[in-house]
Amino acid sequence: MTQTQRYLIHAHRGVGMSQRQISRELGIHNSTVSRELRRNVAAGGYDLEQAQALSDDRRRTAWKWTNRLPSMISAVVDRLRDDWSP
Numbered sequence: 001m002t003q004t005q006r007y008l009i010h011a012h013r014g015v016g017m018s019q020r021q022i023s024r025e026l027g028i029h030n031s032t033v034s035r036e037l038r039r040n041v042a043a044g045g046y047d048l049e050q051a052q053a054l055s056d057d058r059r060r061t062a063w064k065w066t067n068r069l070p071s072m073i074s075a076v077v078d079r080l081r082d083d084w085s086p
Contacts, residue, residue: 009022010046
């Protein structure tokens with residue numbers, strides 16, 4: 001989710017739009033809006049700055065699947081050689 005989308009969610013919630021209306025307006029799935037609001041609600045409602053900071057932090061600390069790529073490729077190739085089906 002982009003910072004612009006978060007800003008628009010914040011603005012639309014401020015004028016009383018429902019999650020479904022926001023999702024239609026932004027062209028994203030309703031569950032995406034729901035998850036965003038659930039993750040980033042503060043005492044005063046949806047906190048745009050907190051949402052972006054938490055997203056940035058999750059992105060920085062996310063497990064990188066590419067770290068396993070060489071071993072994964074090797075495992076798949078070995079199994080294909082043993083006539084396993086993909």
